[in-house]
Amino acid sequence: MTQTASNLKIAVIGLGNIGQVVATNLVKGNRPVIVAGRTLSKAQEFAGKLGKLARVLTIDEAIKEADIVVLSIWFSTIKEFLVQYAEALQGKIIIDPSNPIAPDGKGGFAKIIGEQESAGQIIAGLLPKGAKLAKVLGTLGAATLANAAHQQPAQVLFYATDDTSINEAIESLILDSGFAPFRVGALDQSIRIEVFGDLHEFGALGKTVTLEEAKEKVGEKVAL
Numbered sequence: 001m002t003q004t005a006s007n008l009k010i011a012v013i014g015l016g017n018i019g020q021v022v023a024t025n026l027v028k029g030n031r032p033v034i035v036a037g038r039t040l041s042k043a044q045e046f047a048g049k050l051g052k053l054a055r056v057l058t059i060d061e062a063i064k065e066a067d068i069v070v071l072s073i074w075f076s077t078i079k080e081f082l083v084q085y086a087e088a089l090q091g092k093i094i095i096d097p098s099n100p101i102a103p104d105g106k107g108g109f110a111k112i113i114g115e116q117e118s119a120g121q122i123i124a125g126l127l128p129k130g131a132k133l134a135k136v137l138g139t140l141g142a143a144t145l146a147n148a149a150h151q152q153p154a155q156v157l158f159y160a161t162d163d164t165s166i167n168e169a170i171e172s173l174i175l176d177s178g179f180a181p182f183r184v185g186a187l188d189q190s191i192r193i194e195v196f197g198d199l200h201e202f203g204a205l206g207k208t209v210t211l212e213e214a215k216e217k218v219g220e221k222v223a224l
């Protein structure tokens with residue numbers, strides 16, 4: 001089969017709140033998905049609910065087989081994961097949905113990196129050889145990511161990439177997840193699409209937007 005953006009293989013690693021929604025949205029969009037977690041039986045049980053388009057592999061096998069690896073794990077864990085699986089992740093497209101936050105002890109969340117830092121830029125500095133990073137899938141809370149998928153009109157998922165050669169792959173993943181893709185720019189724009197950023201559900205934006213509304217906010221130029 002000729003390789004196109006729409007038949008690149010996606011593995012979702014980490015099957016917590018976000019991982020489960022990401023895999024479910026993809027399957028609803030008719031996109032096959034590999035699911036992997038630390039506990040095989042848990043992944044098998046989840047895949048059973050998704051049906052034939054979901055396939056369970058171990059984390060090692062999933063990375064080996066996939067073109068796109070969604071790391072639906074916490075920011076600090078991603079940093080460790082990139083070291084642990086550095087060799088296997090070489091040349092892969094890595095998706096980082098992380099928000100660098102932790103409970104603040106007062107019932108809310110606080111950033112665990114510098115005010116002007118972004119998880120996207122930090123992760124970009126830790127990439128295995130030849131790996132390409134996209135910051136995406138973290139702009140909405142898990143419940144909204146589930147509820148706003150596959151709606152008409154389509155709601156936007158913002159993304160950021162340094163390497164524009166992967167834009168098509170990322171946009172295909174976003175479309176199959178039931179959203180409209182909108183690139184905000186390079187990874188130096190990640191801060192805008194992480195928690196507290198101006199384009200995040202839990203930041204100034206505060207909600208989902210359509211493509212038209214997103215263009216009004218960001219401007220078409222930045223998006224290209």
Ligand SMILES: NC(=O)c1ccc[n+]([C@@H]2O[C@H](COP(=O)([O-])OP(=O)(O)OC[C@H]3O[C@@H](n4cnc5c(N)ncnc54)[C@H](OP(=O)(O)O)[C@@H]3O)[C@@H](O)[C@H]2O)c1
Nearest residue numbers: 014015016017018038072073074075097098099138141142
């Ligand atoms: N929840 C949200 O609303 C939301 C919204 C936007 C972005 N995000 C981001 O999405 C990411 C995941 O958040 P979440 O809410 O889905 O967290 P979660 O429900 O706690 O799930 C995290 C998952 O990571 C897995 N994991 C932990 N360490 C691992 C490792 N070393 N290797 C492989 N898997 C590992 C855990 O597996 P086990 O089951 O084996 O422990 C768990 O399934 C975070 O970076 C977060 O900032 C979350």
